[in-house]
Amino acid sequence: MRRTGLFCPIDGRCGGCQLLRTPYKQQLRAKQERMEELFADLIEDRSCIRPIAGMRDPRYYRTKVVSPYVAVYDRRARKQRVLCGMYERGTHRVIDSGECLIENQEAKRIILTVRSLMGSFGIVPYDEDADTGFLRHVQVRVGHTSGEIMVTLVTRREAFPGSRAFVRALKRAHPGITTVVQNVNTRKTNVIMGDKECTLYGPGFILDSLCGLTFRISSKSFYQVNAEQTEVLYTRAVEMARFTGGETAMDAYCGTGTIGLVAARGVNGTPGAARVIGVEERPDAVADAQNNARHNGIEAAEFVAADAGAFMRRLAERAERLDVLLMDPPRSGSTPEFLKAACTLAPRRIVYISCNPQTQVRDAEYLVQHGYRIVEMQPVDMFPHTPHTENIVAFERVEA
Numbered sequence: 001m002r003r004t005g006l007f008c009p010i011d012g013r014c015g016g017c018q019l020l021r022t023p024y025k026q027q028l029r030a031k032q033e034r035m036e037e038l039f040a041d042l043i044e045d046r047s048c049i050r051p052i053a054g055m056r057d058p059r060y061y062r063t064k065v066v067s068p069y070v071a072v073y074d075r076r077a078r079k080q081r082v083l084c085g086m087y088e089r090g091t092h093r094v095i096d097s098g099e100c101l102i103e104n105q106e107a108k109r110i111i112l113t114v115r116s117l118m119g120s121f122g123i124v125p126y127d128e129d130a131d132t133g134f135l136r137h138v139q140v141r142v143g144h145t146s147g148e149i150m151v152t153l154v155t156r157r158e159a160f161p162g163s164r165a166f167v168r169a170l171k172r173a174h175p176g177i178t179t180v181v182q183n184v185n186t187r188k189t190n191v192i193m194g195d196k197e198c199t200l201y202g203p204g205f206i207l208d209s210l211c212g213l214t215f216r217i218s219s220k221s222f223y224q225v226n227a228e229q230t231e232v233l234y235t236r237a238v239e240m241a242r243f244t245g246g247e248t249a250m251d252a253y254c255g256t257g258t259i260g261l262v263a264a265r266g267v268n269g270t271p272g273a274a275r276v277i278g279v280e281e282r283p284d285a286v287a288d289a290q291n292n293a294r295h296n297g298i299e300a301a302e303f304v305a306a307d308a309g310a311f312m313r314r315l316a317e318r319a320e321r322l323d324v325l326l327m328d329p330p331r332s333g334s335t336p337e338f339l340k341a342a343c344t345l346a347p348r349r350i351v352y353i354s355c356n357p358q359t360q361v362r363d364a365e366y367l368v369q370h371g372y373r374i375v376e377m378q379p380v381d382m383f384p385h386t387p388h389t390e391n392i393v394a395f396e397r398v399e400a
Contacts, residue, residue: 006059006101006385015089017102017385028054028381031389035379038361039393043374050378053232058384064225065107066139066192069115069125070094082125084115084138092128092190102385106176107140110151113173114138121166126156131188139192141217143208144227148178150206152219154192158184160200167201178202181219193220211235211262213296221288222255229382233353233390234259236378237326238267240394241351245271247323250315250347252308252338254278257289257301259326259353264301273324278303279311309334312341322347333359336366343370350395355382357391364393373398 006020019027032052043049055061067084074081085097100108118125118135126133137154151170153160160166160182167180179202185194197204197219205218210227211234217223224230237259241249243266251260257278266272278301280286289303304311308329315322325347327334333356342350350372354360364374372395382390 008101010086010095010097013088014086014095014097016086016100018387019385020101022385024054024058024384027384028052031381031387032379035357035377035389035391038357039364039374039377042361042364042368043377048374048376050376052379052381052389053229053236054381055229055384058381059101060103060105061226061228061384062103063107063142063144063227064139064223065100065103065111066137067111068094068137069118069135071125071127071133082115082118084111104140104142106149106174107142110140110149110170110174110177111138113170114151114153117166117169117173120169121162123166128188128190131156136185137192139219141206141219141223143206143217145209146207147176148206148208149174149176150179150181150202150217150219151177152181152183153200154183154185154194156184157186158182158196158198163200171201178206179204183219210258211265211267213258213261213265213292213298215256215258215292216288216295218288220284222285223258224382226382229380229390230258233380233382233392234262235267236380237351237353237392238263238272239270240376240378240392241273241324241326241349243271243273243324245274247273248275248321249273249277249324249326250312250322251276251278252312252325252327253329254280254289254303255285255328257292257303259328260289260301260303261292261296261298263324263326264298265296272300274300276301279306279308281305281307309338309341312338312345316341316344320345324348325350326353327351328353329359329363331356331359334363339363339366339370343367343372346371346397348397352393352395354391354393355388357389360391360393364395367395371398372396 083096126136139152260278376394
């Protein structure tokens with residue numbers, strides 16, 4: 001039988017992608033149809049649904065690569081060997097892989113080099129069941145435009161004998177590495193990152209450019225793993241906001257401020273908002289957002305550490321004006337309290353970005369029932385070869 005799509009030797013076992021055997025154009029067509037079906041009952045004019053934005057080359061797009069390391073006994077060789085790669089679908093078993101069709105190639109090579117160096121430096125992989133060993137995970141982040149590379153070694157304890165020599169050996173093998181960080185996770189958990197960190201080499205972060213702005217990325221920063229499609233996503237979202245230069249906008253669930261800063265700057269020569277208020281629950285993300293604003297010289301954006309729903313309610317109680325609401329909630333979607341406050345504030349336009357269109361359509365139904373209509377929808381393929389689709393929906397307030 002003639003094979004279609006891409007070939008991967010561990011396809012069907014690995015939990016990373018599920019649609020490799022489906023030709024990419026067919027994947028895009030299926031995702032487009034799925035989005036249209038989901039929103040069919042809420043959209044009055046189907047011409048407002050834009051074609052899904054796919055990738056020119058849907059390979060090697062993940063600029064953040066994370067791998068566990070685990071020791072297994074090789075009966076044929078009669079010795080222990082270390083596996084690294086992805087988890088088997090639906091399990092916590094590691095499948096050894098030497099290459100991956102969706103991960104950045106240099107990042108993958110660094111993952112493999114770490115494994116090859118472990119024996120020489122007496123580094124033992126972590127055993128989750130026994131809570132023993134040293135190296136738990138390695139995370140590699142590559143700047144899409146800058147090319148800067150950060151390697152984060154997640155270890156079970158803080159003491160790291162021979163760390164300087166290990167970093168030198170890693171740098172010799174990969175001169176492009178710009179910083180190495182040790183993250184310490186002492187808990188018996190499958191959560192990857194711990195709370196304590198130290199920088200072993202370089203500045204402890206990388207810089208990357210997105211939509212003409214520069215962002216500082218640390219080991220725990222939220223930063224989309226597909227930078228090429230993130231440019232498409234944020235550009236389209238800000239275009240759909242239809243800023244004219246005088247608006248007050250809110251960036252809810254703002255994370256490190258990426259969308260809000262792009263909204264303040266504007267895209268493709270069009271003006272941004274006059275004022276952007278970014279709201280995020282995590283203080284560390286707000287600190288990153290404030291640093292990113294200063295680094296890019298953007299004074300029109302301010303960032304607040306608060307629950308987005310509670311902050312919206314306070315704005316509504318003070319009868320403050322909000323022209324545009326940008327929202328990018330977690331996979332679980334927004335909350336009834338947030339949506340109620342949004343409808344009370346009644347911005348003229350809401351742009352809702354979602355990584356889970358099923359919860360997005362639930363929230364969209366609430367907005368449509370409370371004075372809004374959908375005027376534009378843009379699906380974006382952020383994760384080729386997986387069933388996931390990112391989706392942007394623009395709402396306008398229906399004038400009484």
